[in-house]
Amino acid sequence: MKYLIWFLLLLLVILNIGVFISSIRLADEISFFEIETKKLHRENVELEKEISFYDSYQYAASQAAELGFIKKATPVYLENLQYAFKQ
Amino acid sequence: MNRLKLLFICFFFLYTAIITKIFFIQVIYFLPAGPDIYLQINKIYPERGKIFDRNLKPLVLNQNSYQLFIEPKKIKDIQKTILQLSEVLNIDETSLSAKIDKEKYWIALFDNVDEKTKDKIINLQLPGVGLNYQTKRFYPEASLSAHLLGFVGKNTEGKNVGYFGLEGFYDKDLAGIAGFVKSERDILGKPILLGSQDKIASENGRDLVLTIDKTVQEVSKQKLKNAIEKYQAKQGCVIIANPQTMEILAMVCLPDFDPAKYYFFSESDFKNPVVSDLFEPGSIFKPLIMAAAIEERKVMPNDLYNEIGPVEMGKYKIKTWDNKYEGEISMTRILEKSSNVGMVYVGSKLGGSLILNYLKKYGFGEPTSIDLQGEISGYLKSDKEWYPIDYATVTFGQGIAVTPIQMITAFSSLVNGGKLMKPYVVSQIISSSRKKLIKPKLVRQVISERTSQIIKKMLESTIENGEVRWAKPKGYSIGGKTGTAQIPLEGHYDPSKTIASFIGFAPVDKPIFVTLVILREPRTSPWGSETAAPLFFEIAKELIVYYGILPDR
Numbered sequence: 001m002k003y004l005i006w007f008l009l010l011l012l013v014i015l016n017i018g019v020f021i022s023s024i025r026l027a028d029e030i031s032f033f034e035i036e037t038k039k040l041h042r043e044n045v046e047l048e049k050e051i052s053f054y055d056s057y058q059y060a061a062s063q064a065a066e067l068g069f070i071k072k073a074t075p076v077y078l079e080n081l082q083y084a085f086k087q
Numbered sequence: 088m089n090r091l092k093l094l095f096i097c098f099f100f101l102y103t104a105i106i107t108k109i110f111f112i113q114v115i116y117f118l119p120a121g122p123d124i125y126l127q128i129n130k131i132y133p134e135r136g137k138i139f140d141r142n143l144k145p146l147v148l149n150q151n152s153y154q155l156f157i158e159p160k161k162i163k164d165i166q167k168t169i170l171q172l173s174e175v176l177n178i179d180e181t182s183l184s185a186k187i188d189k190e191k192y193w194i195a196l197f198d199n200v201d202e203k204t205k206d207k208i209i210n211l212q213l214p215g216v217g218l219n220y221q222t223k224r225f226y227p228e229a230s231l232s233a234h235l236l237g238f239v240g241k242n243t244e245g246k247n248v249g250y251f252g253l254e255g256f257y258d259k260d261l262a263g264i265a266g267f268v269k270s271e272r273d274i275l276g277k278p279i280l281l282g283s284q285d286k287i288a289s290e291n292g293r294d295l296v297l298t299i300d301k302t303v304q305e306v307s308k309q310k311l312k313n314a315i316e317k318y319q320a321k322q323g324c325v326i327i328a329n330p331q332t333m334e335i336l337a338m339v340c341l342p343d344f345d346p347a348k349y350y351f352f353s354e355s356d357f358k359n360p361v362v363s364d365l366f367e368p369g370s371i372f373k374p375l376i377m378a379a380a381i382e383e384r385k386v387m388p389n390d391l392y393n394e395i396g397p398v399e400m401g402k403y404k405i406k407t408w409d410n411k412y413e414g415e416i417s418m419t420r421i422l423e424k425s426s427n428v429g430m431v432y433v434g435s436k437l438g439g440s441l442i443l444n445y446l447k448k449y450g451f452g453e454p455t456s457i458d459l460q461g462e463i464s465g466y467l468k469s470d471k472e473w474y475p476i477d478y479a480t481v482t483f484g485q486g487i488a489v490t491p492i493q494m495i496t497a498f499s500s501l502v503n504g505g506k507l508m509k510p511y512v513v514s515q516i517i518s519s520s521r522k523k524l525i526k527p528k529l530v531r532q533v534i535s536e537r538t539s540q541i542i543k544k545m546l547e548s549t550i551e552n553g554e555v556r557w558a559k560p561k562g563y564s565i566g567g568k569t570g571t572a573q574i575p576l577e578g579h580y581d582p583s584k585t586i587a588s589f590i591g592f593a594p595v596d597k598p599i600f601v602t603l604v605i606l607r608e609p610r611t612s613p614w615g616s617e618t619a620a621p622l623f624f625e626i627a628k629e630l631i632v633y634y635g636i637l638p639d640r
Contacts, residue, residue: 023280023281024277026280027273027277027278027279027280028277030277030278031276031277031278038220042151042220045149045150045151045222046150046151046202048145048148049148049150049151049225049227052145052148052225052227053227055144055227056227056228057228057231057301057305058227058228058229058231
């Protein structure tokens, strides 16, 4: 009987330690996923911003300008440039 | 017995060690004890609602941003910290130093720190320096719809608040509701599972879907910008709406501002002239009076008026714009040649009481209740303040002040079967749990379908037989009216300055769009027919192609 009680006591101690270690591991996981979720949210916001930027007319206009697909006004000189154009 | 004594002594030393440690923690280092020592309460900030155009293309989104803060008590070498931060932030050391008070426990240094700067600060690994996550607005199309959207600024408590336009009008819907998390955490910040965990979820702001078409907005802005440069105007506005429903398809005014950098602009730049500015409409007002007279059967399109010369009213003399008189002309011809004396005749047939009645029916003197912040109601004198000269001048759009949105709303009722519709910009409000649709709203019936058909034909004839030959797209029915209004200045009209305008619609049978173009003080020519009208036709050509409108003439 005495040995049975000691055995049960030992079992409870081991179970308690086991639950405690599991709760620490679980807390670690929760903490990890909290950080990951926030990181993913920030990545999503950044990606949404980039997609909308590349899909915008402003970006298309800037690319068109870079590639030379726009009309550029040529200056009209009111006075002849004597030195530049050697008139 | 010896073993028992040994066990007792071991436990005694163990407990003594524990009590001593607790004594050091709670008394010497003064860490407060109690059930709440591990409890952390964190606010969950909601994400501000986004704004999309009618095709769900984004006009306003959120982007990552950070608030840089320092805890001066935790910084050992403050000079080194200032030096390193000033290099990363690209600001003067003196400016940064001035913001730091060593007596304080926590100081917010800068808001709106971007991702790249944040990564550089983190890499420095400076003690006592931290970053809080925030979001700020991102405008993929820059200032395309600045006046329409408004901007997000701060209030006196440092909280985000929308100002002007949609951000102002729908601020509560866009802001959302913050949530809270109550969680017991250990010293490393990890949750204690056996402790209390409570959460009230935040509610993100509602997204708005507009009636605005981004493509039409872009076209309008480009054309307006070119026109302002070409005609050297001080300011200009273009408003395009669906006259059947009064959904606003485009609304742009220049000069405007950059909503992402609103702090570089003054308050006068933020005001949306479409809803917040008054102007005397001039001749674009004439169809409203003509339609009222036709509705009341006081005149018919083919009735004749003998235009022989100026009309005298007391000390005032009312003339045509070119001082030319054609003798007997029809009501349609009065609109075609924009005859002021002809309109005075129409007004006299209608009578002062009915003129006032129709001005109220058209919605002048009261706000349209469009969903934009900053709308004014305009000004309509009380009945007792009207004199005969006022009734005469109002027939050609002078002596009355209206907002552009009132003008286009009233005009739309002429071409959509006589219905005064409430203008609106937002068609859907979307939350996580539901979608609210906003439908067109009929305010009142102003004129009959019959009168609407008649006035549309007259306005088509005005374009076909107008004084100026415009570059009108061939094969398409377009109706409209030019306007050139003088600007009042201290009790008289400034002869050198005008507001040039044009209001038009197409196709005539069942209009798909109505467009109001206003150019303030164009210098190359004061006339609406030479400035605003060509701008209207340039925009109309683009809209005809965009909407796939088939030729109907």
